[in-house]
Amino acid sequence: MSRIAYVNGQYVRHSDAAVHVEDRGFQFADGVYEVCEVRHGMIVDLTRHLNRLDRSLGELRMAAPMGRAALTFVIREVLRRNRVKNGIFYLQVTRGAARRDHYFPAEGTPPTITITAKSTDPSAAAKKYASGIKVITLPENRWDRVDIKTVGLLPNVLAKQQAKEAGAQDAIFIDRSGIVMEAASSNVWIVTRDGELVTRPAEHGILKGITRTTLIDVAKKLGLKVVEREFKAEEMLAAREVFFTSATGICVPIVQIDNKPVANGHPGTVSSSIRDTFFDVAEKTAI
Structure with missing residues (x-):
């Protein structure tokens, strides 16, 4: 057809x-x-x-x-x-x-x-992300209004390609102060050593992801504490878990950043729980 x-x-x-x-x-x-x-x-x-x-x-x-x-x-x-x-x-x-x-x-x-x-094929996607992905970090070089979902994605395209050539699957933008912005096509989350679920505020500097917004509802259902604040690359590298959220990947665990393992180098339990619960919370509209 x-x-x-x-x-x-x-x-x-x-x-x-x-x-x-x-x-x-x-x-x-x-x-x-x-x-x-x-x-x-x-x-x-x-x-x-x-x-x-x-x-x-x-x-x-x-x-x-x-x-x-x-x-x-x-x-x-x-x-x-x-x-x-x-x-x-x-x-x-x-x-x-x-x-x-x-x-x-x-x-x-x-x-x-x-x-x-x-x-x-959702089963293929689940298999793809089961072991987590590798990412690199890159200096932020996008325009100031990334909160608008425009088709002007050339910096994102170049970042994705650079990641691919480095043997990774995605890239995370870091600003001049060392603060984590977002990935080339996803929002970034960390789980701190104290168990807090952290993502940067979406008022400015990142796109307010729809999956990101729904995930906050999911976290509430799971009894997880969500904190919206900035965090630096050093804190991300020291986190218990790091993961991406997007409409096409939902919740994707990150196991390596710039060739350094995240925690034990395997997906964590928080991202797994979120992924398992996400569709119970998200709005579903029949075709």
Whole structure:
């Protein structure tokens, strides 16, 4: 069966999906996106993802492509047409197609919206992360508004590639003061020697991850103490556990940082408990 994509009001074959050559997302990275997991026929945390999409659009003064109800219908339809029961959908909105100019295009220029979906194997993902991953650290070099989920991800791409070439799976950005920011596509958490679950505040400097937000609810259910504060690379290296959270990985244990083991070099019990409990707490919307 051919994959189906949604592009500006039409459902088309994935191989035929295209936008205009002067689309501002293509030429200026003038766009935003969301990635959302589908598990056992249920969309995970859809409301929070769409709320964040609205915030990103508002921060960039960009028009919404359609109302919430219509958008939800289209998302479901893309998932149905692609027969996705376990997988993800990717949604992108740009400021539209217009003559190339740094100024915003004329008022009334319609935004561009594309939605794609694909199936994944959850058991394969669980196996992949069972033994944990290796990461490297890199100096922070991104723009100041990483709290907006834009498609301008070149520093993240370069960081991921550098990690791959170093034999690792991801990279963590560290600012000039030695403070841990976030990973190239994930939020970073540590479990201190005292058992506190720590992540940096999401008001500025990192993206407020949806999985991050839901994980705080999960921690409450498990009776874990969550502290939102900054922490430095040295504290991260000395932590009992370190893990990432993201929509596609949920809770991924980190066992090595810059070729140094985290604790005993194996996934810890806190990240395992969180992963096992996450879907009992997360919002689930039927396709």
